[in-house]
Amino acid sequence: MANNDVEVAIIGGGAAGIAAARQLHDAGISTLLIEARSRLGGRAWTMFAPSGEPIDLGCGWLHSADRNPWVAVAERQGRTIDKTRPPWFRNSHEDRFPLTEQEQFREAQHAFFERLEAMTANGIDRPASDALEPGNRWNGLINAIGTYISGTEWNRVSAIDAVRYADTEINWRVVEGYGVTIASHGVDLPMALETPVTRIDHSALRLRIETTKGIIKADRAIITLPSTVIAQTDGLFRPKLLQKTEAARGLPLGLNDKLFLSLAFAEEFDKDSRIFGCTDRTATATYHMRPFGRSIIECYFGGTLAHDLESQGEPAFFDFASKQLTDVLGSAFARRIKPIAMHLWGLDPFARGAYSFAEPGKADRRAMLAAPVDGRLFFAGEATSQASYSTAHGAYFSGMAAAQALLLARPR
Numbered sequence: 001m002a003n004n005d006v007e008v009a010i011i012g013g014g015a016a017g018i019a020a021a022r023q024l025h026d027a028g029i030s031t032l033l034i035e036a037r038s039r040l041g042g043r044a045w046t047m048f049a050p051s052g053e054p055i056d057l058g059c060g061w062l063h064s065a066d067r068n069p070w071v072a073v074a075e076r077q078g079r080t081i082d083k084t085r086p087p088w089f090r091n092s093h094e095d096r097f098p099l100t101e102q103e104q105f106r107e108a109q110h111a112f113f114e115r116l117e118a119m120t121a122n123g124i125d126r127p128a129s130d131a132l133e134p135g136n137r138w139n140g141l142i143n144a145i146g147t148y149i150s151g152t153e154w155n156r157v158s159a160i161d162a163v164r165y166a167d168t169e170i171n172w173r174v175v176e177g178y179g180v181t182i183a184s185h186g187v188d189l190p191m192a193l194e195t196p197v198t199r200i201d202h203s204a205l206r207l208r209i210e211t212t213k214g215i216i217k218a219d220r221a222i223i224t225l226p227s228t229v230i231a232q233t234d235g236l237f238r239p240k241l242l243q244k245t246e247a248a249r250g251l252p253l254g255l256n257d258k259l260f261l262s263l264a265f266a267e268e269f270d271k272d273s274r275i276f277g278c279t280d281r282t283a284t285a286t287y288h289m290r291p292f293g294r295s296i297i298e299c300y301f302g303g304t305l306a307h308d309l310e311s312q313g314e315p316a317f318f319d320f321a322s323k324q325l326t327d328v329l330g331s332a333f334a335r336r337i338k339p340i341a342m343h344l345w346g347l348d349p350f351a352r353g354a355y356s357f358a359e360p361g362k363a364d365r366r367a368m369l370a371a372p373v374d375g376r377l378f379f380a381g382e383a384t385s386q387a388s389y390s391t392a393h394g395a396y397f398s399g400m401a402a403a404q405a406l407l408l409a410r411p412r
């Protein structure tokens with residue numbers, strides 16, 4: 001393998017790895033970005049609809065856009081930033097969800113988040129579902145929103161971790177795609193694609209990184225693998241790093257999947273509006289109608305529902321969406337939609353889920369996962385972020401922080 005002896009190996013070419021590698025490479029350090037897939041970006045992935053329009057199968061929203069470093073990257077790349085307010089801040093389509101009920105739901109959800117915050121004031125962690133008001137008619141939908149936020153239901157989520165998440169509520173998008181923006185940021189970096197790492201041996205003076213294509217030697221490494229991959233890869237570290245495995249186990253990835261549908265006679269719907277499949281239960285998808293004004297529906301599935309559908313295969317997602325949409329919009333609507341694309345993130349061996357949540361009692365695992373080992377192994381990735389976890393900008397910040405820590409630890 002060419003380039004098999006470097007100063008810094010960056011393992012994982014997603015948002016965190018690209019940000020770290022970019023910084024070190026630009027500082028003149030010999031780096032190699034080692035990535036299992038045949039493309040950069042990881043959970044950031046833009047592909048194209050048959051119409052040629054870009055589709056983000058992974059991250060799509062520049063959350064906290066007013067402090068999101070990917071905005072400047074996109075602008076430098078000459079891309080277009082769309083600042084339309086997201087559908088979740090606007091009223092939903094009124095069919096089966098009257099405006100008065102939407103208002104009641106918003107109030108119930110607001111009260112849930114206030115109770116969640118109050119509940120954590122004593123520093124004792126509990127499942128976030130303890131903040132649900134028993135018997136409240138909106139609990140099903142509040143839980144469904146939880147599955148979009150965390151990829152799992154509130155009962156599996158640490159209340160303290162949920163409250164630590166910081167968001168400025170400014171959400172923008174890149175018209176050409178978030179995934180392509182992130183991948184392009186790394187395109188000229190030294191990299192080894194299609195090179196899954198099987199072991200990181202740190203027993204000797206120099207690191208031996210074992211891959212399916214041979215061994216790479218390095219002085220230091222930044223490890224940006226998804227928490228699932230760290231938790232589930234037997235013998236990933238030699239000698240073992242039990243604290244890292246434990247930390248990663250407490251930060252599983254929830255599951256979210258997007259299904260894109262083409263939509264005929266799209267003009268009937270407002271651009272960037274939203275429909276819930278139903279409003280009285282957790283097992284519902286949410287439907288983003290005409291993103292960017294395109295003739296497309298972006299269907300979003302989360303938590304147990306997404307797991308159940310993944311176990312049945314891709315057609316089950318279309319059947320589910322089709323049933324929900326015709327229930328709301330009438331049986332003739334089925335003739336107006338066709339599946340375009342989706343990706344099963346739970347079955348993807350290099351992701352094994354969508355984004356991390358902390359289990360109750362395990363909020364501090366993020367700091368534990370982020371801590372460097374021995375001045376040689378540094379850790380980044382969305383799951384290591386305390387307040388911007390689960391996001392592409394959190395991944396970026398974590399990659400920059402790991403690169404900075406590595407620069408400080410480096411002998412001068």
Ligand SMILES: Cc1cc2nc3c(=O)[nH]c(=O)nc-3n(C[C@H](O)[C@H](O)[C@H](O)COP(=O)(O)OP(=O)(O)OC[C@H]3O[C@@H](n4cnc5c(N)ncnc54)[C@H](O)[C@@H]3O)c2cc1C
Binds near residue numbers: 013015226229382395
């Ligand atoms: C459906 C969905 C919707 C989302 N929506 C948003 C959103 O709107 N906004 C937002 O900010 N975030 C969103 N996210 C989350 C966001 O995409 C991630 O938080 C972010 O991309 C994670 O970056 P990362 O670098 O930490 O991890 P990754 O992108 O997972 O990077 C890790 C890399 O490691 C590689 N890898 C895995 N195993 C190995 C191995 N053994 N050897 C070598 N390489 C390996 C992977 O292929 C991957 O490229 C979404 C995610 C999904 C799935």
